[in-house]
Amino acid sequence: MKELSLHILDIVQNAITAQSDLIEVVVDENEKTDTYTITINDNGKGMDEEMIKKVTDPFFTSRTTRKVGVGISLFKQNAEQAGGHFSIDSKIGEGTKVRAVFQLSNIDRPIMGDIAGTMTLLIGANPDIRFIYTHKTGMGDFELDTKQVLEELEGVPISHPDILRSLKELITENLDMIAAKIT
């Protein structure tokens, strides 16, 4: 996977499988510490200690359809190759926090890519899940909370293609305003 936004799409699928109804995606670009941090928080069913140890093994998966599970391993590898690190915190019944830290200036840090498209795709396909997407740069913070969007929409489905296109534009415009490093 060449874009960090695809990793986000992938890890959020894990959160959805864990029956979360609140998923937070936080991207923090910090020039001072030279870090690019991606955090994905969910309130799903969580994992025990033993499972947390196993999930970074590409030959572990909870699926029965295939015997490998490379999503988390690839994300971890990408972070470590870009001078960063990777961690998972999880508690049964409370949720999971996945964090990947990249060195911001590292030439091996993949680009973020189409995060606006990724978030709107997730929102459209999972209208019952509350998504909070926060993107922080030195120029400011942007936050999109689907709970607020639903309040504005007053019953119009958030998954309607016109609404999704508008949300994508809203995200793109706002990321532009805080000069987010997307490409």
Place this chain on the structure above:
Amino acid sequence: MKIKTLADLKKVKADVQKKIKLREQSENAGNVVQVKVAMATCGIASGAKETMSFIIDELDFRGIDAVITQTGCMGYCYAEPTIEVTLPGKEPVVYGYVDKDKARQIIDEYIVKGELVDGIIPVNYKTIDE
């Protein structure tokens, strides 16, 4: 007009409301096509995101009422991106190697005309005994 705030979104909302009302009154109401795009690591790495965005936009552009959702890996990683299409009153059909061109062909021939297209993965076939 550029959408920059949630207040801007409100203007789009009114247009969407009108569209939804029109569709509810049309004859097609209730005949919803279901499309599930496999969106596990294997699907994503093969371009499932582009496939899904394309299907959402293309079906909307053609005015076809559809529910497009995501699903996990069915074990056909070699043939990703895979999609499962369920036409109203029909059995689900799974297609493999669905890039934009294949998706367009599936919409043109299967979803619009009901003619099966090459590239079906026999996931849920039934034998005569069943």
